[in-house]
Amino acid sequence: MAKTAVSLRELGSKVGQEVGVSPWVEISQARIDQFAKATEDFQWIHVDPQRAKNSPFGTTIAHGYLTLSMLPKLAESTFEFSDRKMGVNYGLNRVRFTAPVPAGSRIRGRFTLAKYEPIEGGVQVTMQVVFEREGGDKPVMFAEAIARHFY
16 A cells, blocks of 8 residues: 655645555564563463453453554655655544454554644644454544654
């Protein structure tokens, strides 16, 4: 899937519209284990496949914060800003983990422009982000992500 080419100066006309869908990304057990090591969160539902077989999910699942941490990768693999020199995360509003992400699943993000605000040297953009799991019957995460992009 090709990146969506976007001019930050023209993005403001798309408030309320879906502006991009990311490629699918696998959340493997190895990725889950690496995240557990990095955060020292070794809860068995994430890292013990044998024990997790008897859980309500039948397998290990990704940490909610691992799912959230995929946001920058999914955004960067979705958008190519033609007139951006630099972008920084500014924060999040209303994050919800609405369904599990079983190990081996693939997720993608859908990005809808919620707000566009000029700031000194650039724009502040608020995206409504929905993460879907391939084959899932409902989204796995909702978030409102705020980023600052500079010309």
